[in-house]
Amino acid sequence: MKKIFFSGLFIALIFSSTYAQQLDISAELRPRYENKHGFKTLLETDADGSNFISQRTRLNFDFKQDNLIFKLTMQNVRVWGDVGTLSADDNATALHEAWGEALLGDGMSLKLGRQEIAYDDQRIFGSVGWAQQARSHDAFLFKYVPNANNRLDIGLALNSDSQSNIDNLYSNAAGYKTFQYAWYHGNFNNFGLSVLLLNTGIEYLDITEQTLDYMQTIGSRLTYKFDDFNVDGAAYLQTGKAIDNNVSASYFTGNLAYKVSSDISLGLGYEHLSGKDQNDVTQDINSFMPLFGTNHKFNGLMDYFYVSNHVGSVGLNDISFTFSYKKDKFSAKLVPHLFSSAADIYDGSTKMDNKLGTEIDLALGYKVSKDITMNSGYSKMFATDSMEILKGGGDSNENNSWAWLMVTFKPKLFSTQQ
Numbered sequence: 045m046k047k048i049f050f051s052g053l054f055i056a057l058i059f060s061s062t063y064a065q066q067l068d069i070s071a072e073l074r075p076r077y078e079n080k081h082g083f084k085t086l087l088e089t090d091a092d093g094s095n096f097i098s099q100r101t102r103l104n105f106d107f108k109q110d111n112l113i114f115k116l117t118m119q120n121v122r123v124w125g126d127v128g129t130l131s132a133d134d135n136a137t138a139l140h141e142a143w144g145e146a147l148l149g150d151g152m153s154l155k156l157g158r159q160e161i162a163y164d165d166q167r168i169f170g171s172v173g174w175a176q177q178a179r180s181h182d183a184f185l186f187k188y189v190p191n192a193n194n195r196l197d198i199g200l201a202l203n204s205d206s207q208s209n210i211d212n213l214y215s216n217a218a219g220y221k222t223f224q225y226a227w228y229h230g231n232f233n234n235f236g237l238s239v240l241l242l243n244t245g246i247e248y249l250d251i252t253e254q255t256l257d258y259m260q261t262i263g264s265r266l267t268y269k270f271d272d273f274n275v276d277g278a279a280y281l282q283t284g285k286a287i288d289n290n291v292s293a294s295y296f297t298g299n300l301a302y303k304v305s306s307d308i309s310l311g312l313g314y315e316h317l318s319g320k321d322q323n324d325v326t327q328d329i330n331s332f333m334p335l336f337g338t339n340h341k342f343n344g345l346m347d348y349f350y351v352s353n354h355v356g357s358v359g360l361n362d363i364s365f366t367f368s369y370k371k372d373k374f375s376a377k378l379v380p381h382l383f384s385s386a387a388d389i390y391d392g393s394t395k396m397d398n399k400l401g402t403e404i405d406l407a408l409g410y411k412v413s414k415d416i417t418m419n420s421g422y423s424k425m426f427a428t429d430s431m432e433i434l435k436g437g438g439d440s441n442e443n444n445s446w447a448w449l450m451v452t453f454k455p456k457l458f459s460t461q462q
Contacts, residue, residue, distance in 0.1 A: 065109050069458040072102040074176070075124075076450035083446045084347045086427055086438025097124040100176040102140065111148070115159075117141035121176045140180055145187075155185040161199065161336070163227050164238050164265050167278065167297075170338030179336065183223075193231040200224050221247040221256055236267035240280070244335065248287045259284040259291050261335065272303040286329055293332040294318045301366070311366030315342065317350075319359020319387035330387070331356045344381045344403040346423045346446050348431075358434065359386030361398075375409040391433045400434065401427035415456075420449045 081093030100121050107114040119140040127134050143157030160171040160180050172179040183201040201223045222245035229238045242261040247254065263280030279296040299313040320330040334342075339350040343362050348354070363382040369375065383400040390396065407421040427440035438444075 066107070066461045067458070068104075068106040068456065070104045070106070070454065070456045072100065072104070073453045074101075074450060075099040076176070076448060079445075079447040081446065082346075082425060082438070082442055082444025084351065084353060085435045086425075086432060086440060087442040087444055088437065089439040089442065091442075098122070098176050099124065100178075111146060113145040113147065113153075115141055115143055119177070140178060151189040151191070153187045155187060156183075158182050159185075161185075162338070163197075163240065164229075165276070165278070166338040166341060167295075167334060168240060168242065168261060168263075168280065169227075169336050170341070172338045172340070174338070174340040179338075181336075195229050197227045198225070199227070221245045234269050236265075238265040240264070242335075243284075246286050250288060255288065257285040257287060259286045259333075263295070274301040274303075275299070280332070282332060289327045289329045291329045293330055295332045295334075307369055307371045309366070309368040309370075311364075311368070313362075313364045313366070315360070315362040315364075316386060317360045319357055319385060321388040322358060322390045323388070323393075329356065331359055344379075344383070344423070344425075345405045345407070345421065346403055346425055346444075348403070348425065348435075349383075358389055360384075360400075361386055373411040377405075377407045379405045379407075381405070385430070385434070389430050389433055396430040396433055397428065398430065399428050400431045401425060401440070415454050417452045417454075418450070419452070420447075422447045 075097055076099070077095075077097045079093060079095050081087060083093075087093065098121070100119065102120075103118045105114075105116040117140040118137065120134070120137045122134075122136045127136070139158060141158050141160060143155055143159040145153050145155040147153045158180050160178070161169045161183065162171045163169045170179070181201055182203065183199055185200075186198040188196040201220075203221055223243060225240065225242040227238065227240050229236070240261065240263055244259050244261065245256050246259065247256045249255070259282060261280055261282050263278060265276065265278035267274070267276040269275075275298075277296070277298040280294070282291050282293040282295075284291050295315075295317050297313065297315040299311065301309055301311040303309050317332040317334075318330055319332075320328075324330075333355055334350050337350075340347055343349040343360060349360050349362075354360070361384045365380050367378040369377075381403045383403065384398045385400060388395055389398065403423060403425045405421065405423045407419065409417065409419045411417050423446045425444040427438075427444060429440060432438055432440050
């Protein structure tokens with residue numbers, strides 16, 4: 045049935061293009077080999093890592109006509125071998141995006157449906173493009189763009205697990221019941237300013253009563269460019285309640301980049317996410333939550349922090365140095381990270397050193413052609429005893445490393461414009 049539906053939809057869109065201002069059909073195929081040997085957490089002594097190939101396959105429909113924009117993205121995510129060679133079914137296919145946008149005039153529009161939401165550096169809202177499945181939300185957006193230098197988005201989401209008369213969202217994979225936010229961005233000569241006001245409703249079961257708590261994330265991001273320098277900084281506060289606990293957490297970052305030449309750039313960055321001492325027995329939440337961000341982009345590519353882990357923990361301080369080279373079709377980036385906890389770590393009653401370790405990330409890229417790119421990388425974690433305590437085990441003396449190789453094909457299959 046699914047194949048019939050998608051085939052019929054494809055044919056309908058092809059024929060409808062006769063009357064469309066523009067219809068673009070594109071695809072993406074992205075296989076990625078990974079060797080994980082202490083990825084996300086420290087490897088146990090003498091343990092083996094894992095080797096696998098995952099793949100994302102997408103078919104994208106982008107349709108524009110008069111006052112309508114429509115997007116549909118079908119996606120299949122798999123690990124090579126998880127579907128048998130004689131299998132008659134594949135349950136790894138889903139709709140990643142399915143939204144329509146009504147253009148109301150005077151810079152206003154309404155966008156509804158399953159969609160990616162990404163702002164600024166993607167620290168709070170991001171598409172999580174590195175993950176093969178990526179992230180998308182069922183949401184409503186009101187957009188106001190009065191001119192090229194100003195934009196205001198107001199977003200709403202309301203999630204339910206079924207059409208039942210009774211909600212049981214605390215068991216739903218969406219992870220939140222509702223959100224409301226306003227995001228503004230303005231460009232003022234060399235300055236850029238973004239402001240985010242986000243209210244997130246988290247539903248949970250309190251003994252036998254279904255309860256909804258609201259947590260607020262409020263903050264701003266600034267960027268400034270002068271000559272060969274780029275500077276950016278951001279600060280966010282979190283307050284309210286989550287799962288019947290008071291929230292008081294903070295985040296700030298500052299980054300400086302300098303373009304040495306047309307090929308070489310250097311960068312220095314610092315990021316702080318508040319945390320909570322391990323011996324703190326209060327129920328208050330003092331650990332900052334990046335919520336819907338593209339967390340793989342931050343705090344090292346080995347995902348030791350905030351990628352389905354480390355939430356509600358001791359927080360993090362991250363000092364990073366960036367060395368970038370890009371010429372013609374080739375690019376290279378080397379990024380060492382110095383990690384330490386923002387709050388205290390304890391081994392029983394013994395306070396541990398806050399230093400967690402050093403991670404070094406190397407990433408290489410080569411653009412084979414317009415539609416084909418190759419990327420690879422190698423990362424190594426030099427962890428401390430404090431990291432062992434924080435991760436609940438593992439061996440800091442093991443070769444905790446990660447290697448990967450990815451090929452991306454992104455052809456445009458069809459395009460028409462009247």
